[in-house]
Amino acid sequence: MYKLGWSVITLLAFVSVKSQQIDWENINSNTVFNVISNQNSEQGMSYSNILQMGDFNTAELSLNAKTEISVKQFGDYNSLYFINSFSDVEVKTSITTQGYNNIVDVTGSNSISDGMKMNVKGDNLTIFMRNY
Helix, strand or coil: CHHHHHHHHHHHHHCCCCCCCCCHHHCCHHHHHHHHHHHHHHHCCCEEEEEEECCCCEEEEECCCCEEEEEEEEEECCEEEEECCCCCCCEEEEEEEEEECCEEEEECCCCCCCCCEEEEEEECCEEEEECC
16 A cells, blocks of 8 residues: 555656646746736636735625626725626626625626626625626
């Protein structure tokens, strides 16, 4: 059993798998943005931009292939839940949250929500939006 374990480790160490196109030593903020932008241009379908400044902010996005979303969270303990994966409607939206302990929950998308820009400023606010 001991030899089998070392055999597996040795095999995995020498198997060449092309899962990355950049060396770990060359990763910095500039190369990360380049890799992300290359991946998005290869997909050619959707684009998401998320900026979080603060502690314990969360953004849970379930998107379809035609959604372009920009999320900005400034402050602490802000949460965003955006779900439109069950629709094939093309949507472009922007959500900005400033403050402490805000919750934004958006489900669904339609022609009314296309181009929506939501700005939430304050503390301890909860916004539920349903688009059907």
